[in-house]
Amino acid sequence: MIQSLWFWLMGYVIVKFKGASIECLLNLLIDDGISVWSVERVTTDVIVAQVSVKDFRRLRPLLWKLNIRVSIVGKKGLPFFWQKFRRRQFLIVGLVIFLLILYYLSGFIWFIQLEGNEEVSKEDIFAILKQQGLQAGASKKDFSPKAMETALLTQIDQLSWAGISFKGSLVKVQVVERSTPDQATIESGDLVASQDGLVTHVLTFRGTPNVQPGTTVRKGDILIKGNYYDMYGRAQVGKAEGVVKARVWYEAVGEAAFRRIKQQRTGKTHVVSTLTIGERKLTYNQEVPYAKYIVEREEFSQTMRGYTLPVRFTRSTYHEVFYETRVVPESEAKEMAISRAWAALAAFDISKDMARATQVEEIAITDQYGIRVGLLVEVEVDIAAFLPKP
Amino acid sequence: MAKSVDRIIKGFTAVMDMPSDVLMDMPRIRMMGNVELVVENHKGLLEYTPKTIRLRTKTGILIIHGRRLRILFFVKDELKLDGHIVSVAFSEH
Structure with missing residues (x-):
């Protein structure tokens, strides 16, 4: 693990050997003190292996003797990575600018969180905070939490304690309200x-x-x-x-x-019909022949779309009654x-x-x-x- | 001549209770199950295919048979391989 990390730091190349006696080449390599790893035979005359960049330069003279051709398949490790990175300088510039913007923006207050108020309204507290210069978008350096706490306590009587703390771009305002003692005591x-x-x-x-x-x-x-x-x-x-x-x-x-007096109907009825058209009334059978009676009135009228027609028909039924006294x-x-x-x-x-x-x-x-x-x-x-x- | 020297060293290590690979240059073979094998004190690679690896050692030729054999690490006197190892054998030639 540590060794592979070391190889990565120093940089290594993936090489492809093509030739007949690659085993001989490998033996020659290790005799020279060149280490190879991840050796894999792909086909009968092709072997892929990994060699460090430093050793790769020493490889060439050995290949002459054995009639083996070598080619680089891939380059891995920090030196190559760095090389690639240098070609993209604007990426680094962008990264630095991004970090600077992040740092600059973190100097401002973005959020204000209020805790602990029940009776005192949020608006009242925020109004005082704003008056003291604390609002979203204000710079963190400009005010002291101590002065703000004092302002809150002096301007709102119901508060018994106020605490202001920073958490990055979040300002936490905690208040404790004065509790009124119980009336019973x-x-x-x-x-x-x-x-x-x-x-x-x-x-x-x-x-x-x-x-x-x-x-x-x-x-x-x-x-x-x-x-x-x-x-x-x-x-x-x-x-x-x-x-x-x-x-x-x-x-x-x-x-x-x-004694109890009870009203009872005799069973006789008399019907009076009335037709009302606008202001005019037409009544049929107007005379009621009874001395004591009760009236039941029914009205018929037509309503169309909320508008009542001026024609109305009323039927009044007169029931004759008598009063019975009960002991x-x-x-x-x-x-x-x-x-x-x-x-x-x-x-x-x-x-x-x-x-x-x-x-x-x-x-x-x-x-x-x-x-x-x-x-x-x-x-x-x-x-x-x-x-x-x- | 060489054989008698060997015998003396062998006797010496037996008496002194010392590990024989140090003095006698014998291969030390470490296996983990049938998936990984490390040979120290080898004397060179003779053959490498995904099915066979032959190594020269002091005590003869070490033949490793298996499937999908791969050399993980190859330096002077140490070789580490993995794959599916089927057999490990010594041969005189």
Whole structure:
């Protein structure tokens, strides 16, 4: 391997020997200290071999004696390569020019990469960078990253750190935004009762509980205080957090009548037809012979390509009706009243399956046409409400 | 005369436990499988064709038969060849 590299450096030729006793020639060559390699017999009187350039010059005198003809098939190695190269001087000149251009262009900024901004807009940062002279196409020597970092930090308040680094023709701008502290840690205050009730469960996440299960509380009473002692025994003032479940009562009233009036059709109908042409109306059968009726109106008109024709036909059907008064049984009326009371409670987000206990109370009404019920529902809800300290 | 000198050298190398190719000018033949062969201390190439290579050595003529034989390297007292070697033999003539 090293030897073949050496041969390549010194240069060698591929030669073709043509003659009868080439073995004799090879023996003569090595006796003279000429080394040959890659010897290959092509035909009976032709052998191709490789000889170094230096040895090739010594070859000729030996060939005279043996009547062997020699010719060069190929030239390999650095000297020949160099010779070829020298003929193409402009290639080298071009290569040098190319390298110079590459070096010159690498002195400019081609790309700017921005990382780390979330709240601050890209445009704002780039505007400041541009103001400082950093933009695609600017020369790298002209500015200092330090001044630019300072400019970014002083001009944009939300940034807490800025770093500018070069990677060839790429400028990497990294920023870190100031994170605003969590509101919960700033706020302080207590949890107070949002309504009257009997406390059943107290679960404190932060703060000192002021009530126990069994305590009756009124609206506005403090349930969990924001002041507490932390794990190191230091007094802290913070935002009380927790769940305080309490039994609370809701009242609602529902009413229902004993009579129900129902509209019914007699089955008689009367049809009035109207033909409208522009502003003119032609009506057939205009007189309605009923005192109480409902009307069903059908209209026929033709629309062509979004343009309504001025001719319209209307058919009104008059149904004669009468009103029937039905007596509602008391049990049905009561049920109706209770369901109306539940519907009223739905406004407070109370549903039937939440109720722990319900109590229905009949309230007497002076007139005999209806029923009124009072509904008392006991539910267990979280009554804790946060009251921030001023 | 020459034979007796040889015998003395042979005996000497046996007693001294020395490699005989150094003193006795014997060919040293190294083969790698049947694809490569190196002969050191040869005394000249007698014949080269892709099927046969004949080399003169101190101990007789070394005949190598094979297919597609090629001389990779040929210098004074060393020859390296490759190809598909079938047989290596010595002959007195």
